[in-house]
């Protein structure tokens with residue numbers, strides 16, 4: 001599409017609206033056939049690297065269930081998210097950019113008294129009103145200082161999990177990387193402290209709960225289930241990477257001990273996907289389900305909360321505006337998608353899920369009140385071959401607009417503008433490589449491993465023909481990222497604006513900003529960033545206080561603005577234990593400054 005600056009932007013916007021309106025019209029005429037609303041099961045991984053699923057070609061450790069979901073469904077080829085947890089989860093919940101939820105700067109650290117602004121309408125509220133059972137299992141990270149910030153006040157019927165950014169995989173406690181704060185226990189069922197099954201491995205425990213919810217539902221009511229895993233975020237500083245010993249042993253061939261543990265963590269996550277698919281089938285729900293798997297942002301390879309993730313071949317990592325921070329692994333499967341076993345190539349944003357899933361469920365949205373930034377991609381995702389291929393409307397994504405750290409990154413179609421960077425540019429390179437020598441023994445017959453996974457065995461029942469070696473090889477090849485030519489023009493966004501064509505240069509190696517022929521695009525995008533800046537909500541961030549340390553609140557991360565402080569120690573029946581600290585945190589500094 002060739003068009004000029006602002007008129008072009010207007011026409012993108014109207015394409016977006018046309019799609020939404022079209023969908024609503026279609027929806028109305030289909031109400032009777034579609035009376036049964038689809039179950040929606042959203043499996044969100046935390047801090048998973050782009051190259052840490054094997055469907056894009058890595059053989060270091062295999063993820064057969066996730067890969068099977070992708071091959072039987074659709075690989076989300078260009079799926080983008082904000083670069084870090086709170087903004088990303090805010091965008092998922094609201095369909096808006098972080099600048100439109102006040103979460104554009106960093107994350108909610110547990111001791112900070114703020115949350116996702118309560119005047120925003122969230123996805124679970126919308127689905128709850130439409131008759132869905134709405135369930136969050138696992139991580140929230142959108143605030144808990146007051147009860148009104150917590151999941152069951154924001155549209156979830158049920159929450160089982162933790163409110164903050166992360167916990168220990170067994171002990172369910174967390175210590176913020178700040179001096180003087182103690183560990184705090186953070187595990188709840190709705191507003192009640194949840195003590196049962198303490199000591200169980202978190203990835204399995206959350207999957208148990210997901211299975212219970214699916215089993216209890218038994219296809220009686222439309223289900224919205226957000227399984228928001230701890231995996232593969234780090235635990236506390238004393239033991240950042242945690243997995244069952246017998247799982248770690250399966251990856252003894254991986255020499256790097258951190259990467260070995262990480263592989264085991266990913267492997268439990270993969271297992272979780274298989275269990276969820278099997279549970280849905282057992283409850284006879286899969287025939288009317290939409291299952292999504294994705295990461296919330298790029299993996300942190302080094303620095304704060306580093307889990308040894310790999311975003312190869314991209315530059316950067318979590319909390320950077322480079323592709324390694326914002327382009328994530330993801331896939332979708334549903335029998336309601338006509339053309340499965342393919343790549344979905346249009347650019348997609350995590351904020352698209354709200355309008356997309358609402359459209360899939362025939363839930364009309366009040367566009368004026370919601371003021372969504374996300375687009376409804378359901379027509380394109382679910383359509384038959386011809387229309388799916390034509391679904392290439394050039395779209396915009398505000399990847400980063402943080403005026404505290406002075407980072408702005410905007411995408412328009414294939415163009416990506418980057419100005420400023422986090423961590424003084426220390427994470428602006430390719431931080432990992434793809435391991436070619438320590439390979440998973442199962443990769444000798446990759447196809448058989450995928451085919452024999454529980455996920456493939458189950459999903460095969462919904463296909464007209466067998467999944468064959470040729471299909472899998474072809475999809476895996478198509479999903480392999482091609483970096484194009486070598487480094488041509490470098491760019492240091494601390495000093496200059498960078499411009500890339502990420503369709504042909506996904507590894508951001510060829511800065512076009514200084515070339516005359518791209519001056520117009522650069523100018524247009526710079527102006528657009530400024531326009532977006534003018535629409536930003538004020539930062540919702542509030543500073544933490546030592547008054548909010550768990551040591552003042554019974555060793556808990558509690559609704560600390562509403563609970564009266566108490567130094568009486570009580571965690572799940574253990575009285576009189578001082579709130580421990582995970583480790584000396586002297587010298588641990590935030591990595592961004």
Ligand SMILES: *[C@@H]1O[C@H](CO)[C@@H](O)[C@H](O)[C@H]1NC(C)=O
Pocket residue numbers: 117119120369537538
């Ligand atoms: C919510 O409150 C903020 C101020 O805190 C305001 O900027 C915003 O317009 C309000 N409403 C919505 C729907 O965002």
Ligand SMILES: *[C@@H]1O[C@H](CO)[C@@H](O)[C@H](O)[C@H]1NC(C)=O
Pocket residue numbers: 215218
């Ligand atoms: C689930 O539903 C099926 C079919 O309606 C029924 O036969 C079965 O007993 C139910 N199972 C449970 C555990 O309620």
Ligand SMILES: *[C@@H]1O[C@H](CO)[C@@H](O)[C@H](O)[C@H]1NC(C)=O
Pocket residue numbers: 001345346347392413414503
């Ligand atoms: C959209 O189509 C144009 C022209 O066919 C192509 O150059 C571009 O790469 C496509 N963009 C996406 C996001 O698929």
Ligand SMILES: *[C@@H]1O[C@H](CO)[C@@H](O)[C@H](O)[C@H]1NC(C)=O
Pocket residue numbers: 274452453454
């Ligand atoms: C399939 O699921 C069963 C039951 O949960 C489990 O025992 C088995 O290990 C799984 N198979 C594979 C290949 O993951």
Ligand SMILES: *[C@@H]1O[C@H](CO)[C@@H](O)[C@H](O)[C@H]1NC(C)=O
Pocket residue numbers: 406408419420526527529530
């Ligand atoms: C680019 O960064 C510089 C330095 O922080 C800043 O002065 C300028 O306003 C930024 N431009 C945009 C469009 O954000």
